[in-house]
Amino acid sequence: MTRDDARLRRLLDIEKESLLQDIAYLQSREHIQVSASNHMADSGTAAFDQASGDALLQQALHRLRRIDHALSKFExxxxxxxxxxxxxxxxxxxKALPDARFCLNCQRKREINGSPSPGPRAMEEGKINHNNGASKHFS
Ligand SMILES: [Zn+2]
Incomplete structure (x- = not known):
């Protein structure tokens, strides 16, 4: 169990590093587009890019909070x-979801009682799996 925990913690550390890079990239990209849109006539595309960049940034910040929470649970x-x-x-x-906060039973109960739909969580799990694969390639 201890050895597996160390592996999961490493996964979280790696994911946090790549998230921090993503966030830095998205934030710098945002600044570039803000200044670029002053000059460009077709600001419609820039506005769209910036909106999707904002969404990605919000997602990344949200996941960073989840990972920080998981890391603080290690402490x-x-x-x-x-x-x-x-x-x-x-x-x-x-292993599939290193920042999971609840067992499957509690997660199911929360979905039935609390959250509006199971959709967001399903998407989140898919994203996390995808990103774990990606960060392995990067490191
Ligand atoms: Zn539980």
């Missing part, structure tokens, strides 16, 4: 335990 020694019921989260689930 507190509570990483890998469900924040709802306290049971250890299934390792396969953690």
């Amino acid at each position: 507190q020694g509570t990483y890998g335990f469900c924040e709802g019921c306290g049971v250890p989260i299934d390792f396969a689930r953690l």
Whole structure:
């Protein structure tokens, strides 16, 4: 368990690094487009690019907060335990989603009771899997 935790923590560290790079890139890109749109006539395209860049930046910041939260749970020694019921989260689930906060049962309950639809989470899991693959290639 300890060894696996170290591996998951490494995954989170790697993902955090690549997220920080993404955020720095998106933020610098935003500045460039703001100044460029002063000169360009076809500001419609620039505005669209900037809107999608903003969305990406918001997504990246949101994921960074989740990863920071997971890393702080390492510091507190509570990483890998469900924040709802306290049971250890299934390792396969953690491997797919290292910043998971809840076991599958609690996640399902939250989806039924609280969140508006299961869609966003499903998308999020897909994104995380995709990004884990990408960050492995980068490092
Ligand atoms: Zn739980």
